[in-house]
Amino acid sequence: xxxxxxxxxxxxxxxxxxxxxxxxxxxxxxxxxxxxxxxxxxxxxxxxxxxxxxxxxxxxxxxxxxxxxxxxxxxxxxxxxxxxxxxxxxxxxxxxxxxxxxxxxxxxxxx
Amino acid sequence: xxxxxxxxxxxxxxxxxxxxxxxxxxxxxxxxxxxxxxxxxxxxxxxxxxxxxxxxxxxxxxxxxxxxxxxxxxxxxxxxxxxxxxxxxxxxxxxxxxxxxxxxxxxxxxxxxx
Numbered sequence: 001x002x003x004x005x006x007x008x009x010x011x012x013x014x015x016x017x018x019x020x021x022x023x024x025x026x027x028x029x030x031x032x033x034x035x036x037x038x039x040x041x042x043x044x045x046x047x048x049x050x051x052x053x054x055x056x057x058x059x060x061x062x063x064x065x066x067x068x069x070x071x072x073x074x075x076x077x078x079x080x081x082x083x084x085x086x087x088x089x090x091x092x093x094x095x096x097x098x099x100x101x102x103x104x105x106x107x108x109x110x111x
Numbered sequence: 112x113x114x115x116x117x118x119x120x121x122x123x124x125x126x127x128x129x130x131x132x133x134x135x136x137x138x139x140x141x142x143x144x145x146x147x148x149x150x151x152x153x154x155x156x157x158x159x160x161x162x163x164x165x166x167x168x169x170x171x172x173x174x175x176x177x178x179x180x181x182x183x184x185x186x187x188x189x190x191x192x193x194x195x196x197x198x199x200x201x202x203x204x205x206x207x208x209x210x211x212x213x214x215x216x217x218x219x220x221x222x223x224x225x
Contacts, residue, residue, distance in 0.1 A: 008151060034213050043115075043201050043216030044154075089153065098144065098169065099214065101154040 008087060010106045019077040021105050023090030028071060030092035034099070035064060035075045038087045047075070047088075077107075085109045113137050117202050117217035124192040124224045132187040132220050134202030140215070142205040143185040144169070145177065147198040148219075154201065160185055192224045 013019045025033065031052040036044035050057045050064045050073075057064050063076040073090050087106050091099040118133045136143065144159035156169030160179040174196060176188040185204075189196060199221050203214040 036216075041218075043203075043218045044214075045216070046213045049213055098156055098159060101146075103151055103153040 008104050008106045010108055012108045012110055013080050014110050015082060016079055019075075019080045019084070019107055021075045021077075021088050021107065023073040023075075023102050023105075025071050025073055025090065025092040025102070026100065027092060027094055028068070030094045030100075032093040033064070033066060033073055034091045034093075035062075035073075036089045036091060036101075037084075038089065038104070040086075044089060080107075080109050082109050082111070115202055115204050115215050115217035117200075117220050119220060120218065121221050122223070124189070124222065126192060126194060126224060128192050130189050130192065132189075132200055132202075132222070134185045134187065134217060135183050136185075136202075136204040136215070137183065138204065138206075138215065139182060140204035141182070141207050143179065144203050144214070145175070145185070145187045146201045146203065147171065147196075148201060149198050157187065157200075189222075194224045196222065197224045198222060 034049045035047040037047050038044045048059045048062050048064050050066050055066050061078045065074045087104045089104045090102045093099045115136045141162050145157040146154040148154050155171050157171055157175050158169055158177040160166045163179050163182050166177050166179055179185050199219050201219050202217040205214050206212045
């Protein structure tokens with residue numbers, strides 16, 4: 001099994017419900033943010049990004065919200081499916097410096 | 112287009128042994144980096160490179176060396192393996208580190224040091 005993520009917070013949602021995954025970032029100067037999805041045994045995959053001049057961005061079934069006042073990022077997944085089960089990371093970047101990654105949240109989709 | 116390729120996928124080393132984790136990308140990406148992933152700690156940056164011939168240290172560089180002789184390859188060398196280096200290692204690349212592009216990750220190398 002996957003040893004990475006054993007101690008992560010877990011969000012369990014019913015298939016078909018909406019999921020909201022939260023992330024508190026650390027640097028108020030960060031200007032670019034990404035959400036990644038990591039399935040068991042695989043590397044992280046890009047889901048959606050947002051720049052600091054925006055507060056909302058939508059993709060296919062996913063929406064990212066940015067609240068710079070409280071340094072908070074959220075990922076909303078509509079109509080959650082079994083294939084959405086994974087660990088989700090947020091990452092922040094400060095004007096081209098290296099990304100800093102959050103510890104992640106495990107999303108578990110219940111049938 | 113293979114993206115980012117890491118080899119090997121699994122490796123077991125004895126304490127004190129040395130080895131090289133390979134990473135290659137075929138996207139002509141300028142930026143490459145190595146991360147380690149440990150339970151509950153997220154991804155931590157080991158070393159990175161902003162172009163051929165240029166490398167720099169990340170958050171946790173001790174015990175690791177890198178070189179970037181070509182744009183495509185960015186190997187990570189463990190000089191004398193220690194149990195604390197047991198982890199999952201990911202190589203990532205990006206078009207540019209200066210213009211805020213997302214990373215493409217390899218599938219990882221799971222390393223166990225006994």
